Amino acid sequence: MSADRQVITQTAVDPAKVVGKPAPPPLRHEVVALEDMILERDASVVLRDGTRIYVDIYRPSVDARDLPVLLAWGPYGKHWVTSRTFTGSEVDPAWISEYTGFEAPDAAYWCRHGYALAIADPRGLWHSEGDFPHNGPQEREDLYDTIEWLGTREWSNGSVGMLGVSYLAGSQYQAAVMRPPSLKAISPWECFGDWYREFATHGGIPETGFRPRVTTNISYGHGQTENTAANMVAHPLNDWYYADKYGRFEDIEIPAYIVASWSDHGLHSRGTLDFFRQISSEHKWLEVHGQKKWSYFYHPDSVERQRIFFDTFLKGEERGIESWPRVQVEVRDTTNPADSTWRELPAWPLPERARALHLDVEAGQLLDVAPTSAASTTFDPITGSLDLTYTFTEDSELIGPMALRLWLSADAAQDADVFVIVQKRDAAGQTVRFPFNALFHDGPVALGWLRASHRALDAARSTELVPFHPHDAEAPLVPGTPVELDIEIWASGTVFHAGEQLVLTLQGRDYIKRAPAEGVPPLQILHEDLRNEGTWTVYSGPDHPSALLVPGA
Template identity: 45%
Template sequence: MAIAPTQGLFTQSKPPQTGGYPGFRPGSWVEDGMRSDRDVAVPMRDGTVVYVDVCRPEGASQVPVLLAYGPYGKHNGFPPILAAGADIEPPLPAGTRFEAPVAQYWVRHGYAVVYADPRGCWWSEGDASPLSLQEAEDGHDLVEWAGTQPWSNGKVGMSGVSYLAMTQYAVAATRPPHLAAINPCEGISDTYRESIFHGGILETQFSLHLTGELIGFGRNKTEDAFSELLAHPLLDDFWASRAFQLENIEVPAFFVCSMGNHGTHTRGTLEAYRRAGSSQKWLDVHGRKEWRYYYTPDNVERQRTFFDHFLKGIDNDLDSWPPVRVEYRDRTETGPVRDETAWPPAGVHHSPFHLDASTGQMLPSSPSRAATAGYDPTKSPTEPNRHAGDQRSVFDLTFDETTDLAGPVSLILWAESPGAADMDVFVTLDKLDTAGNRVGYPLAAYLDDGPLAYGWMRASRRELDPALSTAERPVQAHRRDLPLPEHGPIRLDIEIWPITAHFHPGETLRLTIAGADIYRWPAEHFVNGHDFLNNTAPHILHTGADHDCVLRLPVVTASSTPAEDAGDVSSESGA
């Protein structure tokens, strides 16, 4: 039975041709030993036909299959603005699909690759319902189709980045009999918290590009995401119906997580690994650009080791893999990479550091005297290219010894906005070198100069979910709005997304607090932005005395086996 989680919130899709679709062109050809079958019809259980492209070794039979399942178009490569800064090396072969496995590589190593356009996308029949139960159900049917073709050995894996990772979560949870392993790389696992409402604040820049330029192309209808946001601003049953059933995943899984994707994938990938029910699962945490890392030759070889073992039955060195590998970011693509037994690493201690508004420092104990600091997020910028996020408060912590951080971060703030009904708080963590210069990191798959970490909080959404929250990771409930009291500060427990970091003696961790995006990239970029804010008055932060503001950091006090080196080294493979 087809499942439609909502009724009446569909709109006409954009014509496929406006998204660069070359037209419906069924055909087959052979080139360099690879047989390609384009626009192959695959019927779903309700009779709806979706279309796939199949690439497989010419003349071979009984080969394992990799399925790439996402809405960006099985005809589409990387959009130019994204490819320009992605630094993918070596250059991808012509025809490489966006965020999907490279057919030429996998076919050469004895695999078939299936690229699928989901229901309602491009030429596939039906109405598009992104990340719905319907899409998961169709993915289940695609796996079963691929696993029962004459050229298939009956073992199907799934691989891909971003949306193509999220569909792996959804499909694997339905437990298709022919699904043998998954390799989700960089995927959101809580759409509401991680993508649409950051700390309760609507994300507007990345989502606008995604819905306007990459998805929503088809012959029929697609769900109207904007109308659904208006209809469901709180975390209600609609969003619950879209929740990934990660505990139902049972197949072997190799998760890959970039620390450079705060605001999109970092939190979700780590949560998916933590919650997945698989008895055999691995996690690779790195600090690189996600597409660059996905296609790095050393990482592709690791992908093949994983799939060879579970799809071909090859006895290789997979059994020697540690459960978790972590790159502790020092500079871009530089830092120790270590084998760990868990995420967060077993040797992590969540250490409190106390904000002191009188000095702008973070201290090992609560300051004895009360103090305040503040900024005015309503103040109009006085210079070109400046915005309200330039009004901020800053607190520094300088390390006197080598320090590694790995795990979630939390921040307790006591804040008020006199006369206002609400306030939006934005937080970043940055690293400063010994000369006081900011260290930039990869961001959003193709940009540079990002911070270590982000956090967000709309004060009216400060209520926590007691079932999900811990001292180390507060999680907002998003069930109702609570206005600010008329007088005095309130406590805000802010989740800062997980980090890894490697600090040398004399280097500084900087906490910045503001009322708008602290770093803002031009509107043409596929990066997070927040334009609809609830700030109407200055923000005042209280520290010390009865208002102890605390940054809780995941300090590594003991570590597992060094995988690359225990010092400040470049790790080219990262895994």
């Protein structure tokens, strides 16, 4: 790597000093008999450069042969298996055994159904040798080598699959682009796909809540680990640091069962949907729910679908998977997921048919017909907000991304960090709160963000409903001068009944910031490095045609 392309690293923390979860046991290769399965602990995988990493392998028995293998690859520690659940997750403890890794498959379940499950500690983490690179070419090579090692064990049938949530989904992206011969199928559940737009920043606004936690999660080992948070601070624009974290998704051709959610805005929703769009697999399925991601992953119905998928492509069994809808989505209605409707869609993304709801900032409304009079309104985005409403006259399902074309001036600043919130208000005037992320039930319909100095568009990659910003340069605002901002709003699926309202909120701060709570891990997406000063003015009318673009006829 050239001198001007140095990745910032940190000295790893001794695994014995881990905080918040058990320390790993001393390194020792052994086979342990468990109830109804065995555990081969600390199996050594020698990578192509001679580095050794360690894998725990659960198998039905010592004598079991011809086993398909599932690989879970993540940074959280292969030793950290538990039936513990988090407050608010809605994961029923009866759904999982004590041999369930964080965001990983349950070893007891899969061994019971004739699989081996391998959980790896990547290079440089815990007791594995070397220095840890957070995604990128080195980790992709390591995944390739590990998959081929698993596929050639005497107890393996030569077919390896991958399954898991978040990091354990993103590692599947990395592995599949390498095309290891033994990797026959993947099932990534919810992971960002674009480091800059979905992890480091949102709309160019730095994310400050989640990335420090991630950096802590990857800090335990005996060498150096990538200091992800520090690198993101050092790279505020979309440059080389983010360019090759995952590889080319279009190179993926193996079967994939992909699950995304409307409920993970600010983290996984956008990337998982785009991953499905980009991969070249003939056999691929997309399922989009609107619930809490951990409870949905571990629900027995979901686990059964996972097994049908892997039975088909790792065991060669006929399980009727070709009758599955290629794309199915949950359309949310009330705060209770039981009231949702599931829809089969012909494709994802759907063909774009944008419908404009025009801003009238004087009336505080969104209109089907553009207003003929110019209007503006001024407010403090730090302490206040601007709400505009649209009342539906007939039942309408909005499925897909939205975009906001907004004319705005910052009256005393050279930048503006704009937060867009779309919510649903029922006929009684009550805001509908949806499941949100893994633990909460206070979510909106959808979120969008943009730092105004990043407003430049890549016309070739933009569509009417998905504006695409290169984020490779900044163009400061002239105080008091209105500019057009095209703001991406992440995809959602919601029904609005006649008499219900869509509420569009504009402000200069996060949608919500929660106080710490006992038993609830700090998983908030936050943006606290903001550039907002003074007031904003928002414009509407013929000369400043601000509009919310929604999917529809």
